[in-house]
Amino acid sequence: MNLDKSQKRISKRVKRGFHGYPMISIQYFGPSEALATKVEVGFIEQENAEPMLETFNSETDIRKDETVQTTIIKIIDRVDAQTVTLEDKVQPLS
Template sequence: MAQGKHKKLLSKKLRKGDKGYPIATIAFYGADNKMASKAVCAIIAFDGAEAEPMKKWFSSSELRKSEHVFSEILTFIDENGVKSVSMIEGIFGCPHEEGIDYPDGNYCPECTYWQGRDRFSGDLVH
C-alpha cells in the first residue's frame, strides 16, 4: 500500500472505527488478486440506506498506491460529511459489473482469475 500523506490521512480515519453515520465504504477491484484497477467509494447515509452517492476510479496501474486517488477519496468523504470509514485493502473481485459488462448469472469473460473464486478470500469454491 502507498504510505504518502493522503494514505496516512485515510488510515487515520480508518483507525477511528465506527463513529456512526454517514459511513464511507472503500473497495478495490482487479482482474486478479495482484493489481487493483478500480476503486469505489460509496456513502451510506443511515442504517438501511442505499449506497449513494458513489464514486469510481479506474486505472491501468495499481490504484492502492495512488496518492492522487487517495486525495480524491478523502475529498469525496469530506464533501459528504462522513463520520466512519471502512475499507477492504485487498482486491474484492472483478472490476467489471454483472448485468452491465456481462450477463447476470455468468462469470466475467475477461477476468478468468475470479471464475469459481470467493471474492472475499480468493479461494476456489468449485
C-alpha cells in the same frame, strides 16, 4: 496532497472504527490481489439507506494513484463522514 499523506489519513479514519453515519466505504477491485485497477467509494447517509457509489478506474495500481487517493480524502471531508471502512483485500473483477 502527496500519496503517503493521503493513505495515512485514510488509514487513520479507518482505524477509528464505527462512529455512526454518514459512512464512506472503500473497496478495491483488480485482476489479482497484487494489482487493484478499480476502486468503489460508497456513501451511506443513514442506516438502511442505499449506498451512492463513485467508481474510479486506472490502468496501473489505483492504490498508488495520488489523484485518486486525494479525491477519496476530499469525498470523506466533503460529506463529513463519521465512519470510514476499507475492505482489506482486493476483490476480483467480475
